[in-house]
Amino acid sequence: MKKLSLTTAITAVAFATAGLPALADKAEDKLNVAFTKELENVDSYFNSSREGVVLQRAVWDGLIYRDPVTNEYKGNLATSWEWIDDTTLEFKLREGVTFHNGEAFNADDVVFTVNFVADEANGVKTQRNVNWMKSAEKIDDYTVRIHLKDKFPAAIEFLSGPVSMYPNEYYAEAGASGMGLKPVGTGPYKVVSVVPGQHFVLEKNENYHDSPKGQPTIKTIDIRTVPDVNTQIAELFSGTLDLIWQVPADQSEKLKSMDQFTVANESTMRVGYITMDAAGRSSMDPNPFQDLRVRRAINHAIDRQAIVDSLLKGSSKVINTPCFPSQFGCVQDVTSYEYDPEKAKALLAEAGYPDGFTTEFYAYRNRDYAEALASYLNAVGIKTDFKMLQYSALRELNMKGEVPLAFLTWGSYSINDASAMVSQFFKHGSLDDTRDDEVLEYLNIADSATDPDVRIENYGKALKRITDQAFWAPLFSYNTNYVFKTSVNYSPTPDEVLRFTTMTWN
């Protein structure tokens, strides 16, 4: 209860000072931003959080850049690229680019970075981001070839996202921990100070190359970790923060009604879903989720539209597919299940559970959404033993196959390709709760085909099979609220990445 009284005190102070003029940070040319989660390591290959992606896009560059508005691929550190064959990509590199420490950017950096991250022994945190690359080869100082392990049509998308280029000489010396403390990249902002997990100060890179990311305008970005959203709002009132994001819908609504703040809402690629132990891996006996009727009943039991309208709000949508509709291959012509609790009850009765059953129900984020879902399940007779765990703990349990029913979400690392979600969960990996051979077959074809039509056709077949068998209950897409002072000008993008380069003062 101690924590509570502390927050109350802060709130009281914040309200007391809310009437005072805000600190003149525009005059100082310094933007104060809050992160909610502690970032474990600034080195973008060794963290897996959204905050890490934000810093990665500010401090480093990839070979390619995807325009977040038009989704068009543009050259960033590379000026052009072409497929030599199905598994070889050749890049012409941009000349005259230097890293923040003065080291020149050339083919050696690309070769070093790719070879380093592709080697599983180096322990890059999200292997899926890099394990499709085999190696890189220097042709000349500004020409590089990347060899793929296998056909991988989403390569361009990944190269424009999580794969950023590191300085070879510096990284060889500093390593991941050194990079985490004193990051060096080619990006629009350089890092001037790091207090791990707590405080990051970025400064405009005056020598930034002519990148499609655009030139930075705000001189200093000061990022602090403030875990409690009420404290963030209090600091916004008192003027010590200029921009907060991932603000829950209810608070954003209230802030919107005050005229000192701009509230911008953008959808994100994150999709919420309920996964069911259709493969029968958990210890439940009998396992109701192996019965198609039970899985369909769960799909019918939940009023997704009401949850979107009342809880998520903003630009969230009801989702029928186990992928985000804008992703390539995420065909929307699938079986969908309308809210019909009576039908759900009838299906349960038909499956031999006229009085429902009791199951463990896991969740790791958005406890309020999870509670609402549990409530809907209770209403049709499925009693839930609700368990809220940390993400890592739940993931581990899920890998061991001990999770009968869970509310999970997946943000696809903002990769605009269905493989980043469907193939992640339905290819018989440890996180696959369904293990359906037919789905695996379609996905294997879709993931390795280079012909876009073949990919779409097979993702479509896989998605139809998944939704028809009701392996998941896809629920809704997320949205993010960005709240900032009216002195700040910013248009958020749908990929949930804060782009400091496009922020300006009004």
Place this chain on the structure above:
Amino acid sequence: MTDMTDPLLQEITGPTPGQLLRKRVFGHQGLLIGAIVVAILAIIALLAPLLAPHDPYAQSLMDRMQPPVFLGGTWEHPLGTDHLGRDYLSRLIYGARVSLMIGVIAAVISGVIGTAMGVAAGYFGGKVDAVVTFLINVRLAMPVVLVALAVVAILGGSLTVVIVVLGLLLWDRFAVVMRASTLQVRRREYVAAAQAIGASTPRILLTEIMPNIVNNLIVVVTLEMAHAILLEAALSFLGLGVQPPTPSWGLMVSEGKNMMLFEPWLVLIPGAVLFLLVLAINLMGDGLRDVTAPENRN
């Protein structure tokens, strides 16, 4: 509590011990107020299904966070609705059940363990005392909240787990106080007299020792009851106690926390009832000690 009926004394002084006790009870304001509040809350908890205007589990996402009637809400939901549109008053009423149940059962479990250990240590002394003192020290060296958090994190939070964990953790004060109280009385003449006429050890413990230390026990019971209720609220607040959708005051505070800046009543209402209950139990405990303490009997 003990009736030391002495017809001779009664004839001389007039008022019976019962009358004296009644006089002390009704003359003690704190005790009266505490007892009345606890009684009211206990009745509310017992009659929850009759008193609650709505089903505490019925969610209505369209009616989320309606304000209470004194902040402009409607009588449909006198204390408003929570973040899932559930009636706040009904949840509060059902939450009283959870809080009182945890308080009473946890205090009984820890009371039985602690009293048995404390009385044994105080009465037998020697090796028994050394072992019990060691156990008390071990127990005191572990911070309750930390251990409770760890155990609940491993076993998963549920009503049963919370009650058992708290019951098994809060016996230390019982043991310490009972041991000290027993030490004080075991050399008294009446104990020696009982031993001299050959009374069995259980008989001495139950009829000679216990009645003379029970007033201390009552105080500790009330303190630990309040302690257990607060700990449950703290654990639930942290998400490790009673699991949703079970209504619990700690959980209600936790669920309202995010909107605290804009809808403070979401936190204030369950916080205020929690405060009231814990205060009332403590008042009652203090009062009971005052009216039953042997030094007060003259």
